[in-house]
Amino acid sequence: MNLDAQWIVGFIDGEGCFHIGISKNESLTVGYQVLPEFVVTQHKRSIQVLHGLKNYFKSGVVRNNGSGKEISCYRVRDHKALLETIIPFFEKHKLKTTKRFDFIKFRRILHLMEKKEHLTPVGLEKIRQIRDRVLFASTNPPSG
Amino acid sequence: MNLDAQWIVGFIDGEGCFHIGISKNESLTVGYQVLPEFVVTQHKRSIQVLHGLKNYFKSGVVRNNGSGKEISCYRVRDHKALLETIIPFFEKHKLKTTKRFDFIKFRRILHLMEKKEHLTPVGLEKIRQIRDRVLFASTNPPSG
Numbered sequence: 001m002n003l004d005a006q007w008i009v010g011f012i013d014g015e016g017c018f019h020i021g022i023s024k025n026e027s028l029t030v031g032y033q034v035l036p037e038f039v040v041t042q043h044k045r046s047i048q049v050l051h052g053l054k055n056y057f058k059s060g061v062v063r064n065n066g067s068g069k070e071i072s073c074y075r076v077r078d079h080k081a082l083l084e085t086i087i088p089f090f091e092k093h094k095l096k097t098t099k100r101f102d103f104i105k106f107r108r109i110l111h112l113m114e115k116k117e118h119l120t121p122v123g124l125e126k127i128r129q130i131r132d133r134v135l136f137a138s139t140n141p142p143s144g
Numbered sequence: 145m146n147l148d149a150q151w152i153v154g155f156i157d158g159e160g161c162f163h164i165g166i167s168k169n170e171s172l173t174v175g176y177q178v179l180p181e182f183v184v185t186q187h188k189r190s191i192q193v194l195h196g197l198k199n200y201f202k203s204g205v206v207r208n209n210g211s212g213k214e215i216s217c218y219r220v221r222d223h224k225a226l227l228e229t230i231i232p233f234f235e236k237h238k239l240k241t242t243k244r245f246d247f248i249k250f251r252r253i254l255h256l257m258e259k260k261e262h263l264t265p266v267g268l269e270k271i272r273q274i275r276d277r278v279l280f281a282s283t284n285p286p287s288g
Contacts, residue, residue, distance in 0.1 A: 001240065006150035007157075013193070014158020046241035049157070096145065097190035 001052035005093050008056065011049070012090075013097040016040050018106035020131045022124075034118040034127055036110055038086050041065055041073040050074040057085050082110055101135035145196035149237050152200065155193070156234075157241040160184050162250035164275045166268075178262040178271055180254055182230050185209055185217040194218035201229050226254055245279035 021035035038060070042050055050062045053074045059081035065071040076086055087110065090103050109127050117123025165179035182204070186194055194206045197218045203225035209215035220230055231254065234247050253271050261267025 003240070004150045006148045007154035007240065010151035010154025010156075011158050012154075013151075014155050042241065046243075049240050052240070096147070096151065096193050096196070097186065099190075
């Protein structure tokens with residue numbers, strides 16, 4: 001399945017998720033792990049569009065979603081793929097819903113992680129605050 | 145907000161709904177009313193894309209969704225607009241998820257209603273069966 005860039009933007013405006021997981025991990029000095037992921041879920045009847053996304057971005061995986069056998073997801077966790085493929089794509093092809101604000105926060109956090117800020121308590125707190133900030137159309141998006 | 149046709153297809157593949165309501169109505173001979181509607185819901189923070197759809201299709205309305213003040217919807221119920229604008233759009237720009245099967249069933253039912261079949265018990269039952277049929281990628285879509 002060949003996908004058009006604008007179709008992808010529309011579909012992600014509807015179904016995409018720029019997720020920043022922060023979970024306890026005692027083996028890390030700061031005690032928490034930051035896990036950014038770009039995820040799209042679909043009923044498995046439409047799994048071919050998830051493979052279409054994987055094929056388009058040449059990265060990520062298509063998996064059963066943990067929450068049920070009927071649901072599949074396309075997921076990108078690799079930082080290099082996020083920084084060099086996913087983020088540039090949505091910089092070039094702008095999201096039209098408020099999902100654009102999720103994307104901007106996601107990009108900001110990835111850039112902080114590139115500078116290893118997630119490995120310090122101050123940086124981790126900064127990341128948590130960016131993630132949890134609710135942005136509206138009238139809000140100035142975070143810089144970077 | 146100007147929308148691109150392929151963005152619209154992607155967004156509808158994610159968020160759109162081709163709904164056929166069938167509700168009791170004692171004033172009709174068959175006792176039921178058939179109400180086809182094309183609906184897209186969004187958090188009201190992204191209401192501008194709903195107005196973008198209304199502007200693109202030059203039909204329908206943007207409303208608060210009955211189920212909550214935070215949710216808005218774009219809705220087209222007018223048969224002329226459905227038959228002359230919405231249906232030709234998705235015939236030209238094909239949906240990529242299994243939502244295409246919902247669209248094909250929706251179109252079939254609209255065409256039956258054009259022939260007034262929803263006003264006879266046999267036609268109403270036919271419409272109900274088409275609506276409730278579960279189509280998969282491996283199923284041949286209904287003709288028409």
